[in-house]
Amino acid sequence: MDPARSLAEAQPTPYWLDDPGRPQAAPALVGDEHCDLLVVGGGYSGLWTALIAKERDPSRDVVLIEAKEVGWAASGRNGGFCAASLTHGLANGLARWPGEFAKLEELGSRNLDEIEAAVARYSLDCDFERTGEIDVATEPYQLDELRAAAREAAEHGVDLEFLDRDQVRAEVDSPTFAGGLYDRTGVAMLHPAKLAWGLKRAAAALGVRIHEHTPATALTGNGTGMAVRTPYGRVFARRVALGTNVFPSLVRRVRPYIVPVYDYALMTEPLTEDQLASIGWKNRQGLGDSANQFHYFRLSADNRILWGGYDAIYPYRGRLSADRDQRPETNLTLARHFFRCFPQLEGLSFTHAWGGAIDTCSRFSAFYGTAHAGRVAYAAGFTGLGVGATRFGADVMLDLLAGERTERTELEMVRTKPMPFPPEPFAWAGIGLTKWSLDRADRRAGRRNLWLKTMDRLGLGFDS
Structure with a gap:
C-alpha cells in the first residue's frame, strides 16, 4: 500500500478541535x-x-x-x-537538579493527583485515563539505555518497569518493538x-x-x-x-x-474490533519510542490512533505562522513510519493531520x-x-x-533560568546542526558526535 493513499481524506485541522461540542467563544473585551x-x-x-x-x-x-x-x-x-514529571523525565531531572530531584518527583506526583482530583471535582469531561506510558526500544542499543534507566530510577525511588521483547509486545504488538520501560502510574491520557x-x-x-x-x-x-x-x-x-x-x-x-518548534500529528479513523485485536492494545497506555527523533502515539476514547512527533521544525527567526500548521512532507513521513510500526493495520486511513508550535527552552x-x-x-x-x-x-x-x-x-x-538562545543567524544554524546530528546519531546506534557532546557539556543536550 502507498502510505500517501492513507492521507487522501485527512482534514487539515486538529482532530481534538474538530468537535461539534466546541463551546461558543466569549465576547471580546470592549472598554476598560x-x-x-x-x-x-x-x-x-x-x-x-x-x-x-x-x-x-x-x-x-x-x-x-x-x-x-x-x-x-x-x-x-x-x-x-499528561505526565507527572516536571523535569522532562528522569535523566534530565537528575542531570540538572540532582539535589532536589526527590522533591521535584514528589511535587510532580502530587500535581498529577491534583489534576485528577480537579477532573472529578469539576466534572471535566476530558476522557481522563491514568493508564501510564511505555517508552519502547526499536533498536538493540536502546535496550541497554532502557535497562540503565530502570536501574537508575530504582536507585532514586522511581517506579519504572523494564519490559523485554515478549512483555512489551504482549502490551502492544509491533514487530519493531524490542523492549520497553513502563511507567504505570505517572502519566494519564486525556482529550486535550x-x-x-x-x-x-x-x-x-x-x-x-x-x-x-x-x-x-x-x-x-x-x-x-x-x-x-x-x-x-x-x-x-x-x-x-x-x-x-x-x-x-x-x-x-x-x-x-524560548524558540517555537513545530510538531505534527496524524489521527486515524476508528479501529474495528478486529484491527484493535491485531495490535493487542488492551491497556490503552501512551507510547513513545526511544530515538532522538521520536514518535508518540496513543488511543483516543473512540479507538483512533494518534501518531505524532519525529520532525521538529524551527522557523527562521522563530516566526509563527498559521501556514506552518500544515506540512505535507511530514504527514507523509509520519504515515510511512506508522505502517512500518503497525503493518497489520494496512488499509487504515487518517482522518486528520495538523501541526502546532511548542514553546521550547534549552x-x-x-x-x-x-x-x-x-x-x-x-x-x-x-x-x-x-x-x-x-x-x-x-x-x-x-x-x-x-x-x-x-x-x-x-x-x-x-x-534559575535556562541558557538563552543566541540571536539569528546563530540560533538557526545551531538548531539545524543539532537536528542533523540527532538524525545521524539515530542512524549510528545512538553515537553522539562532537557537536552533541559539546551541547551535553553545556547543559543543552537536546533529545527531541
Missing part, C-alpha cells in the same frame, strides 16, 4: 476593566492560573483574556499525554481540547470573567498596578500572570529564552520569573510537557505574585 488579577492567555497555563486563583481566594476579582479562542493553540493540538474547554467552564462558574478574541498588545505600569492594552480597551489590574508561552512575551527580556522544562517589581509573573518553556506541568506553573506564578516563600518558590528550578 478593573480587577485584582489579570491572566493573559487562554491555554492550560492561563486557565489553571485563573481557576486556582479563585480556589485560593473566592473574593479575588479575576479576568482572563485570550487572543483567539480558549484552547486553540498548543492546548488543543497536543497528544494528550476538552480539558481546556472544561477548565474554561469551571473558571467561569467560579466567577472568572473571560474575554476571547482579545489580544494583549502592551503591558505598562499604572501606579501600584499594571495596565494591559487590547484592541478595544484596557485592563487595569493589581497583578498580571502571563500564560502566553510560545507567543512573544509582553516582558521582552523573556523572549530570548533545559526542556519550564522556567519562571517576575517583572515590574513583582506585579507580573510568567511561566514558559514547557517544551511539550505542558499538559501536566502548566498546573504546577500556575501555582508557582500565584506564589510569586503573592510574594510568598513556598516549597515551590524555594526550588532551584524555579529560582
Whole structure:
C-alpha cells in the first residue's frame, strides 16, 4: 500500500478541535476593566492560573483574556499525554537538579493527583485515563539505555518497569518493538481540547470573567498596578500572570529564552474490533519510542490512533505562522513510519493531520520569573510537557505574585533560568546542526558526535 493513499481524506485541522461540542467563544473585551488579577492567555497555563486563583481566594476579582479562542493553540493540538514529571523525565531531572530531584518527583506526583482530583471535582469531561506510558526500544542499543534507566530510577525511588521483547509486545504488538520501560502510574491520557474547554467552564462558574478574541498588545505600569492594552480597551489590574508561552512575551527580556518548534500529528479513523485485536492494545497506555527523533502515539476514547512527533521544525527567526500548521512532507513521513510500526493495520486511513508550535527552552522544562517589581509573573518553556506541568506553573506564578516563600518558590528550578538562545543567524544554524546530528546519531546506534557532546557539556543536550 502507498502510505500517501492513507492521507487522501485527512482534514487539515486538529482532530481534538474538530468537535461539534466546541463551546461558543466569549465576547471580546470592549472598554476598560478593573480587577485584582489579570491572566493573559487562554491555554492550560492561563486557565489553571485563573481557576486556582479563585480556589485560593473566592473574593479575588479575576479576568482572563485570550487572543483567539480558549484552547486553540498548543492546548488543543497536543497528544494528550499528561505526565507527572516536571523535569522532562528522569535523566534530565537528575542531570540538572540532582539535589532536589526527590522533591521535584514528589511535587510532580502530587500535581498529577491534583489534576485528577480537579477532573472529578469539576466534572471535566476530558476522557481522563491514568493508564501510564511505555517508552519502547526499536533498536538493540536502546535496550541497554532502557535497562540503565530502570536501574537508575530504582536507585532514586522511581517506579519504572523494564519490559523485554515478549512483555512489551504482549502490551502492544509491533514487530519493531524490542523492549520497553513502563511507567504505570505517572502519566494519564486525556482529550486535550476538552480539558481546556472544561477548565474554561469551571473558571467561569467560579466567577472568572473571560474575554476571547482579545489580544494583549502592551503591558505598562499604572501606579501600584499594571495596565494591559487590547484592541478595544484596557485592563487595569493589581497583578498580571502571563500564560502566553510560545507567543512573544509582553516582558521582552523573556523572549530570548524560548524558540517555537513545530510538531505534527496524524489521527486515524476508528479501529474495528478486529484491527484493535491485531495490535493487542488492551491497556490503552501512551507510547513513545526511544530515538532522538521520536514518535508518540496513543488511543483516543473512540479507538483512533494518534501518531505524532519525529520532525521538529524551527522557523527562521522563530516566526509563527498559521501556514506552518500544515506540512505535507511530514504527514507523509509520519504515515510511512506508522505502517512500518503497525503493518497489520494496512488499509487504515487518517482522518486528520495538523501541526502546532511548542514553546521550547534549552533545559526542556519550564522556567519562571517576575517583572515590574513583582506585579507580573510568567511561566514558559514547557517544551511539550505542558499538559501536566502548566498546573504546577500556575501555582508557582500565584506564589510569586503573592510574594510568598513556598516549597515551590524555594526550588532551584524555579529560582534559575535556562541558557538563552543566541540571536539569528546563530540560533538557526545551531538548531539545524543539532537536528542533523540527532538524525545521524539515530542512524549510528545512538553515537553522539562532537557537536552533541559539546551541547551535553553545556547543559543543552537536546533529545527531541
